[in-house]
Amino acid sequence: MTRDGGPGALGADPEELWLSRARPRRGRKPAFSREAITAAAVALADAEGLEAVTMRRVASEVGAGVMSLYSYARDKDTLLDLMIDHVSGELPADGALTGDWRTDFKVIGHLQRALMLRHPWLPAALFARRPLGPNVLAFLEHALAALRPTGLDGAAKLEVFSQLTAFVSGHVAHEIAQAAATQSPDRAAAEARYLAAVAADGHHPELAEALSAPGRPLTPEATFTRFLNRLIDGLDTS
Amino acid sequence: MTRDGGPGALGADPEELWLSRARPRRGRKPAFSREAITAAAVALADAEGLEAVTMRRVASEVGAGVMSLYSYARDKDTLLDLMIDHVSGELPADGALTGDWRTDFKVIGHLQRALMLRHPWLPAALFARRPLGPNVLAFLEHALAALRPTGLDGAAKLEVFSQLTAFVSGHVAHEIAQAAATQSPDRAAAEARYLAAVAADGHHPELAEALSAPGRPLTPEATFTRFLNRLIDGLDTS
DNA sequence: CATTATTCTCGTACTGCGTACGAGAATAAT
DNA sequence: ATTATTCTCGTACGCAGTACGAGAATAATG
Known part of the structure; x- marks a missing residue:
């Protein structure tokens, strides 16, 4: 072609x-x-x-x-x-579908995230751009097939896929930024010191409490899965 | 300060x-x-x-x-x-809260979207950046207050807010790109012609069908609200 | 085979970017 | 008055994307 x-x-x-x-x-x-x-x-x-x-x-x-x-x-x-x-082109465009579209669509989201983690520049490049190359369209074709059981109309299916991509891009971009900030010890320490100072000023009680009672740290993987599941499980086919 | x-x-x-x-x-x-x-x-x-x-x-x-x-x-x-x-600083950091955190958080999402539409460069600027200025922190404080009824721990509340921001940025960026593509008639026509050509090649049956049976067009506003609601309604406080 | 049209390669050069440097002007303390 | 400090900003440097056009390679043409 x-x-x-x-x-x-x-x-x-x-x-x-x-x-x-x-x-x-x-x-x-x-x-x-x-x-x-x-x-x-x-x-x-x-x-x-x-x-x-x-x-x-x-x-x-x-x-x-x-x-x-x-x-x-x-x-x-x-x-x-x-x-x-x-x-x-690294995305498998011919993967088998289970027939359960929610499951299939979650897999699609995870595939996108994995691709973006392998190519960390991808979310930024994708930003405000609508790629239309053959490999992108092949994957879109696959995604549309996964959405077939929903019975959504054409525009709605395309929209759902775009939204998924936008969500994954946003998430991974944030994930990468977070990782980069954490990786540099000086920068992370400076930021923590600054936030502590702000929290200590008395005008940010909620922030102060959030910082003092952190709870257990969240892995990006788990966070992504939770939000992705919520988004997809909440999708309505009516 | x-x-x-x-x-x-x-x-x-x-x-x-x-x-x-x-x-x-x-x-x-x-x-x-x-x-x-x-x-x-x-x-x-x-x-x-x-x-x-x-x-x-x-x-x-x-x-x-x-x-x-x-x-x-x-x-x-x-x-x-x-x-x-x-x-x-245009974000109202002292808005009243209803006490229903889902409602409050949806309002917060809409406020963020409205800000980004007023300043269309904002999603791009926000991309891979973690702003920490006084106005940003004031709004974060407000958002944390809205999340208080959830009983989530500090890290989880911060994460939810970050995810919301990432989601809204991604959505609005996409919305703006879409609008820009639609606004230029030549560009939109060329794209439509290209997609029609791809759909006609027989290798993209799902795409062909989606393009031929578009359904009624979706307003960005409605799409945003639906996805935002799904995301927030799906949030679990356990 | 010589000519010609076409399509590629790439050195040169232009504009515009972020910003390092440092001289000079303004201000306040001594 | 002198001096230390803090600001203003002209000049200049390196690097970016890329317009231009001359020259090299290739294939069709007479």
Whole structure:
């Protein structure tokens, strides 16, 4: 369906970006491939974060001149779209369904979260973006199949899936931020000291109590599962 | 509590940023104020989006030299923190509580959404950030008070609030993206054409059906309310 | 086989970003 | 008056995305 080899079909419209186009019959042969460039960008983002993904870095990683990248993606934004679809290929789009749509949909949520934890830049990249590449659509197809037993109409099914994705993105982004804050001892200590100071000022009694009676710590995994279950169990098919 | 007037107390640690410090008794008087700079940045973001907020633009807006801003915020990231807290001041932190925590918490969610719709850059700014300014903490205090009847322990209450914020951010971000895509007729048409083409390829039967049987369109407002209600009604206090 | 059209590669260069540096101006304490 | 302090802001640096266009490679054409 998609060529996913050389240049051409650069971006802007989803049609131009994702719909196949035959290899041009004239002209110089491409020295790189969209696939290789995208993979390099993903590897870079995985290893050093989204901000390490610059056109210069990606180019040097694949051994190309910087401006050569622009034959494969019309701009950096398009490269991001390609990255999102690339990692979305890791989602199993042909998994079996149990027939119990709540169970199936919970699995889908967990798959999304796992993907985002493997590629921590993904929630940020997904933010305010509506990816439409083949891998994303394949997974959407799978999700829609899982929702078939609900009998919801088309718009409602699409909406439920979008909302799930938005929820998982939000959750994982928060989870990652929390983990990062906890990982740096200085920063965590400074924050704790500051909050203690605020709590001690007398104007924040609820905060003071919440900090003094923490209860047992919650694992992100458990928290996610609880909220996900609530959201899905609460879904109404009427 | 905070001075919020001239420079000093620049950032990095939350302590250094938010805790009061007396006006220095020596040296030149500040020509601007943190408040004015922050307000200018917020106005800019409201009018032209977050990407319009550059140090140069903000400086010219307040009539300062670019580098003067750095006397009021140690870097641009800190300015973003200030912006977040600034608009958080619009949240009513002293609203009355009904005593029914589910009702109160739903109101809190709607207040957050309304704030984010007024300042569409807010979800993006909030992303992967944990704001701790006075206005944010005042609203947190309010939310914790609303959760008091649940009997949850401190960590759980804080977690519930964080999750609510993450959920609302994710939802509104998606809502804004959707609205933006719909608003541009060319872009929406191109997307529809592309999806129709994909649906016609025979490999996406569920998608084809969902697109052909859309049902009645959903208002973002109604969708938000439904999901929010589900999330909160499903919350368990055990 | 020479020519030509096409498509790619990539060096150069432009604009705009965040911000380090440090000189000079204003202010208050000595 | 001197001095220490705190602010203002012009200049400059490195890095970002990318427009431009010259040159290289390829395939169709006469």
